[in-house]
Amino acid sequence: xxxxxxxxxxxxxxxxxxxxxxxxxxxxxxxxxxxxxxxxxxxxxxxxxxxxxxxxxxxxxxxxxxxxxxxxxxxxxxxxxxxxxxxxxxxxxxxxxxxxxxxxxxxxxxxxxxxxxxxxxxxxxxxxxxxxxxxxxxxxxxxxxxxxxxxxxxxxxxxxxxxxxxxxxxxxxxxxxxxxxxxxxxxxxxxxxxxxxxxxxxxxxxxxxxxxxxxxxxxxxxxxxxxxxxxxxxxxxxxxxxxxxxxxxxxxxxxxxxxxxxxxxxxxxxxxxxxxxxxxxxxxxxxxxxxxxxxxxxxxxxxxxxxxxxxxxxxxxxxxxxxxxxxxxxxxxxxxxxxxxxxxxxxxxxxxxxxxxxxxxxxxxxxxxxxxxxxxxxxxxxxxxxxxxxxxxxxxxxxxxxxxxxxxxxxxxxxxxxxxxxxxxxxxxxxxxxxxxxxxxxxxxxxxxxxxxxxxxxxxxxxxxxxxxxxxxxxxxxxxxxxxxxxxxxxxx
Numbered sequence: 001x002x003x004x005x006x007x008x009x010x011x012x013x014x015x016x017x018x019x020x021x022x023x024x025x026x027x028x029x030x031x032x033x034x035x036x037x038x039x040x041x042x043x044x045x046x047x048x049x050x051x052x053x054x055x056x057x058x059x060x061x062x063x064x065x066x067x068x069x070x071x072x073x074x075x076x077x078x079x080x081x082x083x084x085x086x087x088x089x090x091x092x093x094x095x096x097x098x099x100x101x102x103x104x105x106x107x108x109x110x111x112x113x114x115x116x117x118x119x120x121x122x123x124x125x126x127x128x129x130x131x132x133x134x135x136x137x138x139x140x141x142x143x144x145x146x147x148x149x150x151x152x153x154x155x156x157x158x159x160x161x162x163x164x165x166x167x168x169x170x171x172x173x174x175x176x177x178x179x180x181x182x183x184x185x186x187x188x189x190x191x192x193x194x195x196x197x198x199x200x201x202x203x204x205x206x207x208x209x210x211x212x213x214x215x216x217x218x219x220x221x222x223x224x225x226x227x228x229x230x231x232x233x234x235x236x237x238x239x240x241x242x243x244x245x246x247x248x249x250x251x252x253x254x255x256x257x258x259x260x261x262x263x264x265x266x267x268x269x270x271x272x273x274x275x276x277x278x279x280x281x282x283x284x285x286x287x288x289x290x291x292x293x294x295x296x297x298x299x300x301x302x303x304x305x306x307x308x309x310x311x312x313x314x315x316x317x318x319x320x321x322x323x324x325x326x327x328x329x330x331x332x333x334x335x336x337x338x339x340x341x342x343x344x345x346x347x348x349x350x351x352x353x354x355x356x357x358x359x360x361x362x363x364x365x366x367x368x369x370x371x372x373x374x375x376x377x378x379x380x381x382x383x384x385x386x387x388x389x390x391x392x393x394x395x396x397x398x399x400x401x402x403x404x405x406x407x408x409x410x411x412x413x414x415x416x417x418x419x420x421x422x423x424x425x426x427x428x429x430x431x432x433x434x435x436x437x438x439x440x441x442x443x444x445x446x447x448x449x450x451x452x453x454x455x456x457x458x459x460x461x462x463x464x465x466x467x468x469x470x471x472x473x474x475x476x477x478x479x480x481x482x483x484x485x486x487x488x489x490x491x492x493x
Contacts, residue, residue: 047170048159051176065083070084071137071140096136113279113283118223148187162371165199175370175377206454206459240332293356294394297354327343336446363387394415394418
């Protein structure tokens, strides 16, 4: 007799040793006779509340800067590890003076806002909520609070979307909600807007709504460049599954939504016709011309060798192209079609590892993808520990370089170790995800009976194009202790 257990939720305290040990703080692992779903406080609501609570703790961690570190002392904001771009750019990018991003020139070298259009709109909306009276310090504090309130909403959206993307695994959202690097970096910059739109796009893709998913990916790309990378994994996955219509809808949705947001700012008209607005192009020219900077493998190499690496753009682009080609081959040769979340994590991680700069808040791009790609507490926490060490390392290094002859903080050699920890932690998680792809019986999502719960139209779809031995019958998933043996979603009684 054969039956499907597609509706039974996965209980992490019975599947994950770390989750089981951590649950002792609240009474231990869930019991066999526990009644699930009978309380108004559902798993998704709990995840959202925890995410908001952790975000609030992250705001508390910024108090030393809010009370003076952003305004007084050369290195105070670094010593207390509470730096944020938000208050500094309120006046530095003309919001305090009522200048309109992309249209009004800024005093100084930057000239225009160096952020994509949707992020610029987010910043502008926060400035509307900031009163124009009072001291500049008070206004910058209120501006940070206004942004923090909107970013808190983004954090809740991210946690909820992750909790709902895998229908049977809502508790995986706690990986996002409790991630220490998430709380520490959430209000450094405005990245959570793009992360929230990307998470919502992936949720809609998992619900087999490719056009709506594409619209949100396009909006996310209008807030930060990295979300467009998700179209690459979708291309190869849809190629293997023959789901070209769904992919076409996602691409159309992405392009149209991106154009709707950007065209009004992108184009200007004069007597000679339409032209690209210089203010709109600033983000792209700044990204291209930016030298190697904090956190990147290129900075590590440059500091260790003394080589300025003037061709870092070329090296990074070549590595990215080669890496994407390797991911495409991995997808087509894998014994089982990889899950969408696995490839999404790998391609964004590749971009981060090869990029010219790694700002501390870039970890936010990976946290929701990591929770979906490898929902295993041990591996997730190992990676998070490395990211927290990097978070502390960069601020202590800036304190060292900003303290003059006192040299109070982390010297260059210590900062190089922090960079290496970040790189090794990310590579470790990438290696585990690649192993799950090559050995799908090791994938914790699949060995609970699912195929690709984030895949939408790809979930349980047959392959139409594969390479090598991938067309052979898939191996059995290893069974977890106490769980039934599964064969890609089918339980044999």
